[in-house]
Amino acid sequence: MVHGMPLPRTETLATTTGPGDQPGESAISMRNVVKRYGEVAAVDGLDLDVPVGVCLGLLGPNGAGKSTTMRMLTAQSIADTGRINVLGYDVPRASKQARAAMGVVPQEDNLDTELTARQNLAVFARLYRVPARRRRAAVEQALALAQLNDRADTVTEKLSGGMRRRLLIARALVHRPRLVLLDEPTVGLDPQVRQELWSLIAGLGADGVTVLMSTHYIEEAERLAQDVAIMSRGRVIARDTPARLIDAHAGRTAAEYYGPPPKLAEIAARAEAAGFTTRRTGPSVSVLRAENMPAELDDRLGIGVRRAATLEDVFVALTGERVE
Amino acid sequence: MSTTDDAGANTTGANTTGGTGETRRLRRIEPAALAGVITHDITLFRRYWPSTSFSAVVEPTIYLLAFGWGFGSLVSVVAGYRYVEFLGTGVVASAVLFASAFASMFQTFVRRTYQKLYGAVLAAPVDVPEIVLGEALWIAAKAGVYGCAPLLVAIAFGLDPTPGMLVIPFVGFLTGLGFGLFGIWTSALVPSIDSFSYIISGVLTPLFLVAGTFFPVSELPGWARALSWANPLYHCVELVRDAAFGFAPLADLGHLGALGVFAGIMWLLAVRSMRRRLID
Ligand SMILES: Nc1ncnc2c1ncn2[C@@H]1O[C@H](COP(=O)(O)OP(=O)(O)O)[C@@H](O)[C@H]1O
Numbered sequence: 001m002v003h004g005m006p007l008p009r010t011e012t013l014a015t016t017t018g019p020g021d022q023p024g025e026s027a028i029s030m031r032n033v034v035k036r037y038g039e040v041a042a043v044d045g046l047d048l049d050v051p052v053g054v055c056l057g058l059l060g061p062n063g064a065g066k067s068t069t070m071r072m073l074t075a076q077s078i079a080d081t082g083r084i085n086v087l088g089y090d091v092p093r094a095s096k097q098a099r100a101a102m103g104v105v106p107q108e109d110n111l112d113t114e115l116t117a118r119q120n121l122a123v124f125a126r127l128y129r130v131p132a133r134r135r136r137a138a139v140e141q142a143l144a145l146a147q148l149n150d151r152a153d154t155v156t157e158k159l160s161g162g163m164r165r166r167l168l169i170a171r172a173l174v175h176r177p178r179l180v181l182l183d184e185p186t187v188g189l190d191p192q193v194r195q196e197l198w199s200l201i202a203g204l205g206a207d208g209v210t211v212l213m214s215t216h217y218i219e220e221a222e223r224l225a226q227d228v229a230i231m232s233r234g235r236v237i238a239r240d241t242p243a244r245l246i247d248a249h250a251g252r253t254a255a256e257y258y259g260p261p262p263k264l265a266e267i268a269a270r271a272e273a274a275g276f277t278t279r280r281t282g283p284s285v286s287v288l289r290a291e292n293m294p295a296e297l298d299d300r301l302g303i304g305v306r307r308a309a310t311l312e313d314v315f316v317a318l319t320g321e322r323v324e
Numbered sequence: 325m326s327t328t329d330d331a332g333a334n335t336t337g338a339n340t341t342g343g344t345g346e347t348r349r350l351r352r353i354e355p356a357a358l359a360g361v362i363t364h365d366i367t368l369f370r371r372y373w374p375s376t377s378f379s380a381v382v383e384p385t386i387y388l389l390a391f392g393w394g395f396g397s398l399v400s401v402v403a404g405y406r407y408v409e410f411l412g413t414g415v416v417a418s419a420v421l422f423a424s425a426f427a428s429m430f431q432t433f434v435r436r437t438y439q440k441l442y443g444a445v446l447a448a449p450v451d452v453p454e455i456v457l458g459e460a461l462w463i464a465a466k467a468g469v470y471g472c473a474p475l476l477v478a479i480a481f482g483l484d485p486t487p488g489m490l491v492i493p494f495v496g497f498l499t500g501l502g503f504g505l506f507g508i509w510t511s512a513l514v515p516s517i518d519s520f521s522y523i524i525s526g527v528l529t530p531l532f533l534v535a536g537t538f539f540p541v542s543e544l545p546g547w548a549r550a551l552s553w554a555n556p557l558y559h560c561v562e563l564v565r566d567a568a569f570g571f572a573p574l575a576d577l578g579h580l581g582a583l584g585v586f587a588g589i590m591w592l593l594a595v596r597s598m599r600r601r602l603i604d
């Protein structure tokens with residue numbers, strides 16, 4: 001991979017091509033990365049590649065190390081060991097150049113609530129080195145993207161949660177980055193706002209921007225990500241397209257049984273004795289790979305509802321943990 | 325607005341990023357990054373300048389009036405100056421202190437912790453030293469301007485304007501730079517915003533009282549006089565008085581040097597403590 005490209009002088013840094021920009025190359029590459037906080041290994045031997053132009057979903061429960069991974073990519077957290085390369089730049093050594101071409105949407109809202117939407121964008125257009133003659137247009141485009149044109153001069157404090165999230169995303173895009181990091185972009189938002197954000201994020205992928213999105217919502221990963229990396233206890237334990245992950249680890253269908261808890265426990269015990277993976281799904285118990293169930297076991301378990309296997313089944317099958 | 329030429333900082337392809345911490349960031353300070361940080365300050369200032377300016381001007385003015393009338397009626401001449409002259413020039417340092425250290429401590433703390441704003445800035449191509457310097461330069465500029473407020477009040481009360489006074493904003497700037505950085509440094513040391521009261525009562529108030537603002541340092545016992553040399557505000561007061569009433573070149577170079585050293589040490593401490601807080 002080519003290193004040492006000087007930052008371009010005139011155009012927006014982010015729109016020009018540079019290292020780590022060709023299809024087939026990796027926009028992000030992490031090798032055996034470890035980050036400890038005292039006794040806790042937040043990230044514990046992580047290997048991750050995000051090819052250019054792909055939206056990768058980093059799926060894992062709280063505490064899996066997703067945010068720490070994101071922070072290491074912008075050198076706000078420094079790895080203890082391992083190698084990190086972002087857009088062709090070594091991180092943390094040349095992180096500043098990498099940051100010029102990437103946008104970050106953090107898990108926690110860190111907008112300046114005392115500024116208006118437009119002022120927030122204008123400040124970051126400068127911090128991201130958008131050239132003076134393009135700055136005004138860049139801010140207006142970002143406002144349009146966030147659908148905040150008519151609230152542009154409202155103080156951020158007064159915007160709704162959904163609007164603030166959109167502004168947070170627009171702020172990360174004001175310099176047209178080639179790579180966008182989204183850390184749990186819809187956590188804590190109501191379903192309708194979540195839908196809006198999903199179409200915004202899907203739009204990024206359509207523009208050829210590389211996206212790394214962490215989430216603990218299975219549905220979010222299934223909808224937006226071409227590729228999913230399942231993260232547990234600081235490392236990636238499986239990585240593929242959602243369809244292939246499901247096929248490989250959860251089969252095609254699951255059988256779901258409802259009933260009183262003792263009954264469910266009995267069903268689970270029987271299925272497991274026959275070598276099947278089961279998991280509690282709210283008021284029911286699911287038996288994975290139901291397509292392989294012998295007729296005799298099927299009869300003994302009673303009447304189960306067949307449903308398509310999901311990423312959540314994969315997750316549980318792989319880790320034994322629940323995601324949410 | 326200039327983008328950067330970072331080729332020099334990034335020439336080799338050596339992939340040795342063990343992350344052990346030595347070579348971890350580009351140390352260069354880019355004017356464009358400073359401009360971005362200061363733009364943020366100016367944007368906020370446009371919103372809040374009436375209240376900021378009010379307290380920056382009114383507080384030192386109150387000292388001036390209270391001491392000037394109360395104390396000035398008892399003594400008319402101090403250290404060879406009329407008391408209004410002595411006090412009017414001395415309070416410049418207080419105004420600088422209020423506009424720099426106090427503003428800087430609280431503002432930096434709030435931006436780092438409650439707003440998490442610096443986390444957002446560090447995600448852009450901006451590094452910790454650029455945040456620290458950008459914030460400090462803006463605070464210093466404000467301190468330089470606000471520092472002149474008591475001088476104007478004193479002029480209205482009979483202090484004679486002199487050409488030398490034109491230097492005073494720069495003295496305020498340099499002092500404000502040091503105390504602004506002091507505020508940034510301490511904002512990264514304290515566990516919570518309440519802890520500032522220790523710094524204010526334990527450090528800033530004593531510095532403020534024995535800087536030669538209200539009475540000459542020469543009235544103090546010898547050991548305290550020697551200590552005042554370690555008080556940056558004392559050097560500010562002396563420089564301001566000399567600017568107003570006539571320079572004493574050698575001594576003033578000493579004062580200037582002391583303020584420079586203060587700012588330099590505060591810079592190192594501020595960058596180090598902020599980096600510790602912001603990068604883990
Ligand atoms: N600054 C920190 N200090 C101490 N522990 C931390 C810090 N940041 C993260 N951790 C710990 O590292 C683990 C991973 O956290 P995080 O990366 O936030 O996970 P996720 O984003 O997947 O929920 C957790 O156990 C968390 O408590």
Ligand SMILES: [Mg+2]
Pocket residue numbers: 066067068107183184
């Ligand atoms: Mg997280």
